[in-house]
Amino acid sequence: MSTHKKKLIETSLPLEAINAASKREKSIRHGNPSTLHLYWSRKPLATARAVLFAQLVDDPVARPEEFPTVEEQDAERARLHKLIERLVIWENSNDEALFAQAQEEIRKSNGGKLPSVLDPFAGGGSIPLEAQRFGLESYASDLNPLAVLLNKSLIEIPSKFSGKAPIHPGSLDQPIYLRAEGLSEDVLYYGQWMRDEAYRRIGHLYPQVSGPDGELHTVIAWKWARTVINPNPANPIEVPLVNSWWLSKKKGKEAWIRASVENGQMRYEVVHDANGPTGDEDGTVNRQGAVSVSDGTPIGFDYIRSEARSGRLGAKLVAVVADTSRGRIYITPTDFHSKIPQIKSPDIVPDSEIFDWPGRINVYRYGMTRWGDLFTNRQLVAMTTLSDLVGEARERVLADALAAGLPEGDRLENGGHGAQAYADAVTTYLALGVSRLADRSSSLCSWDSSRESVRNVFARQAIPMVWDYAEVNPFSSSSGNFLGQIEWVAKALAHTPAVSQGRAEQISATSRNYSNLVISTDPPYYDNIGYADLSDFFYVWLRRSLADIHPSIVGTMLTPKTDELVANPYRHNGKEGAAQFFVSGFNAVFERARQGAITDVPMTVYYAYKQQDGKADGSTSTGWYTLLSGLIEAGWEITATWPMRSELSNRMLSQGTNALASSIVLACRPRPENAATITRRTFIAALKSELPEALRTLMQGTIAPVDLAQAAIGPGISVFSRYARVREADGRDMSVKDALMLINSTLDDVLGEQETDFDPDTRFAVKWYRQYGWKQGDSGIADQLARSSDTSIGALERGGIFEAKGGKARLLSPSQLDGEWNILMDQRVSVWEATVRLAAIMEKNGLDKVAELLAYVQQRINTDAVKELGFLLFHEAEKKNDTKDALLFNGLVSAWSDINTQVSSYVLVAETEYQGALDLGEDKS
Structure with missing residues (x-):
């Protein structure tokens, strides 16, 4: 049996507060480090922050000398929960006093020292960044060079130049610069120079347009439709391929494109009225194929692909979008605007080959086999001009840094801190700005008629074909402009903590050293995302800009893929080969981590558990079993599982599938080498012995009923994984899948036993x-x-x-019990009545009314029992597939902490009225 001091994450978390903050974070844009540059499936900062703190801080049960009783342990746990609830709030991200308090808690729980944290699959960098925010030494590694560059830009470069003043000419004489504010200011300054210089060189390619009023206006975007020749030999006309003819659906500003045939040629006219095309008339392409607007000839995708691969896929300008003081205007295109983009491609463009991954990277099937093929010639001119200006900007930064008195020093990659390193640092962020622009300046960008803006390439984790695309003006002041990308980068940089040492390096997770490091990581999600293949879209531009700045990181033509830990059936001999590759690689990583693992702090591992992971039979995806089995086989004991939701849904699947979780976090400890082997009967007995207390602690926290089943897997799988083997009656080893079924069954029994109380x-x-x-x-x-x-x-x-x-x-149903309730005059009050009434009133009248009533309810019954019954009724409703009831009871219990916070303001009145009612009763007798 393993013995260790439990950490908070192994016992209890304020899940609702964490999930609410993580969900809210998605709507916070400016300054959020995630806006530095796109990366796939980044963890919300609030989630990473809460998990790290709970991973590093002792649960009060681990300090019996300070908290000897259950009541004292519960109170201390509640205090730590309140601290986490403050830590996860976005506005508190750089509250130095708050994080100093959190750091002291971490130090106190780790022998007076601050541990170092590693994420070996660092990706977008949320975990290393939040480790640094706590003042911990933060280490990030990844095989993907894009991920390494992002982590360097988040944790390594900002800390190197933290507190430094900007060096550009004319900078303000500000006495104090916090964190990376000075560096951020320089990025803005030299980004503006790049924009102005690029406009001087190629601004003529982006002319203004004449509006209906005769005035010239800056173009925001040109909308193009790809075209093919009608396969009908009797009518070989150019056919537009368009998903939707609408340009704006905003009330009072409706605009759409009317396509017609005149003299054997297609003509496009922008129309301003609300009576635009609907249904099959809106566009020419759907999932079955296309149709010719001239004669109705159906056009299959096989024909379109064949034409595209033969170089006969054309493009026609169908509308121009411009900016005015009154908002967007939509203009019928002229020959002048159609001919301007017909320019020669630059001599040197990204020429590396795109990988053909059906369903993920569909463009290959349409003749776009090189990365440069994803851009129009005008876009290639703009991207190459800006990429080359990154190097010219570096020379200006270096000259200004030397003039400002910085010693020349070594280059950034060699550990320098002087002018050379500073010029490399500023250049890195400028290159990220250019790379960001690629996501808005490709022929795979579409026009969003509901928001009247350009939709970026990576609206999802794939590179799909786009038929009618929007070509932005990088020199406008609207959606997709270059200076806007620099501003996003600068604001994200200014908000980085930059308070302690950080280091990012490019190395495989199977070969790096794990000694003396706390591990928190978000590994690749089996077959969900092709990180390397998608990263090449940006990498080909970053390599052009940064080959002399980060030669060891961008030294390869494309991102490394052979060793990437992703189950890609197109690289690894089908599904079975991909599964074997992933499993063996995954196990190798965590076996290596197990060899150097520290024993005082658990490892935390995230798993992206999506709704589609839940099958109709209540089972789950291969990835989930692979994760659990791999960790256990690699010698890890899983001590907790927590569902983390950054997206909420009203959809509830059968109990045990946890359809609402967008991530699951597992806490893991090294299993002792001499761990015993037990029988199925002993395993079940251990579950029944340990789960009741574990569930009591879970429910004492702020967990929602919808999350209980998933969280209960933690203490259950902990029992299973602490043993070397669990033997079935026939001598076979019990599988993870069978263990999970037993855990869910035991959960049913434990919740059912509550009825006796x-x-x-x-x-x-x-x-x-x-x-x-x-x-x-x-x-x-x-x-x-x-x-x-x-x-x-x-x-x-x-x-x-x-x-x-x-x-x-x-x-009586909840709808019959959601009216007025005079609990003081109610002669017979049960926990059932209180729970159902409060849940119904919560749904009808909201939290405040429930808090007011609860002040009276607690004079008559134990309100802890109300909460427990809420858990039980959610569980029963979910088993009955009754979504309405499940949502009803989940809503009450999820808000329990907030309700109790408000109850105190009603308690004195309630107690007085209750005492009066008692006195009245005595007078009557």
């Missing part, structure tokens, strides 16, 4: 609800069940929860 009316109601819900049943059966529960139908009716007449009986 409830009052008789509630025990009856739970049994009746389990069998009939809110439907009618036989009165005779109701009478028998009531007697066996030590109550009666008459008592249940007086309690206001049941009715029986005409030989039929039923529970």
Whole structure:
């Protein structure tokens, strides 16, 4: 048996607060480090921050000398929860006093020292960044050079130049620069120089357009439609391939494109009215293929692909979007604007080959086999001009840094801190700005008619074909402009913590050293995302700009893929080969991590658990079992599992699938080498012995009922994984899948055993609800069940929860109990009545009304029992596939902490009125 001091993450978390902050973070843009540059499936900073803190801080049960009783442990746990709830708030991200308090808690729980944290699959950098925010030494590594550059830009470069003043001419004489504010200011300054210089060289390619008023306006975007020749030999006209003809659907500003045939040629006209095309008339392309607008000839995708691969896929300008003081205007294109982009491609463009990954990178099938093929010639001119200007900007930064008095020093890659290194640093961020622009300046960008803006290439984790595309003006002041990309980069940089040492390096997770490092990581998600293949879209531009700045990182033509830990059936001999590659690589990583692992702090591992992972039979995806099995086989004991939701949904699948989790976090400890082997019977006995207390602690926290089943896997799989093997009756080793089924079954039993602690009316109601819900049943059966529960139908009716007449009986539904409730005059109050009434009132009237009533309820019954019954009823509703009831009870319990916070303002009034009611009762007697 392993013995270790439990950390908070192994016991209890304020999940609702963490999930709410993570969800809110998605709407926070300016300054969020995630806006430095796109990367796939980044963890929300709030999630990473909370997990790291809970991973490093002792649970009070680990310090019995300070917290000897259960009550004292609960109180300390609640204090730590409150601290986490403050830490995850976005506005507190750079609250130095708050993070100093958090750092002291970490130090106190780790022998007076601050541990160093590593993420070996650093990706977008959320985990290393949040480790640094706590003042910890932060280490990030990844095989993907894009990920390495992003982590250098988040944790390594900002800390190297933290607190430094900007060096550009004319900078303000500000006495104090916090964190990377000075560096951020220089990035803005030299980014503006790049924009102005690029406009001087190629601005003529982006002319203004004449509006209806005769005035010239800056173009935001040109909308193009790809074209093919009609396969009907009798009418070989150019056919536009368009998903939608609409340009704007905003009320009062409706605009769309009318396509017509004149003299054997297509003509496009922008129309301003609300009576635009609908249904099949809106566009010419759908999932089945295309149709010719001239004669209705159907056009299959096979024909379109063949034409495209033969170089006969054309493009036609169909609309121009311009900016005015009154908003967007949409203009019919002229020959002048159609001919301007017909320029020669630059001599040197990204020429590396795109990987053909069906369903993920569909452009290959349409003749776009090189990365340069994803851009128009005008876009290639702009991208190459700006990429080359990055190097010219570096020379200006270097000259200005030397003039500002910085010593020349070594280059950044050699560990320098002087002018050379500073010029490399500024250049890195300028290159990221150019790379960001690629996501908005490709012929795979589309026009969003609802938002009147350009939709970027990576609206999802794939590179799909786009038929009608929007070509932005990089020199406008609207969506997709270059200076806007620099501003995003600069704001993200200014918000980095830059408070402690950080280091990012390019190395495979299977070969790096893990000694003396706390591990928190978000590994690749089996077959969900092709990180390397998608990264090449940006890498080909970053390599052009940064080959002399980061030669060891961008030294290869494309990102490394052979060793990338992703189950790609197109690289690894089909699904079986891909699965074997992933499993063996995954196990190798965590076996190596196990060899150098520290024992005082658990490792945390994220798994992206999406809705589609839940199967109809209640099973889950290969990736989930692979993760659990791989960790256990690599010698790890899993001590907790926590569902982390950054996206909420009203959809609930069957119990055990946890359809709402967007990530699961596992806490893991090295399993002792001499771990025992046990039988199935011993395993079940251990589950029944340990799960009840673990569930009590979980429910004492702020976990929602919807998350309980997933969180309960933690203590359950902990029992399974602490042993070398669990033997079935026939001698086979028990599988992870079978263990999870037993854990879910035991959870049912444990929750069911709570019924014995409830009052008789509630025990009856739970049994009746389990069998009939809110439907009618036989009165005779109701009478028998009531007697066996030590109550009666008459008592249940007086309690206001049941009715029986005409030989039929039923529970009163929530909608019948959501009205006014005078609890002081209620002669018979049960936990059932309180729970159902409060849940119904919560749905109808909201949290404030429930808090007011709870102040009175707690004078009559134990409100902890109300919360416990809420968990149980959610569990029963989910098993019955009753989404409405499940949402009802989940809503009440999820808000329990907030409700109790507000109850105090009503307590004094409630106590006074309650005492008055008692006195009145005594007078009557």
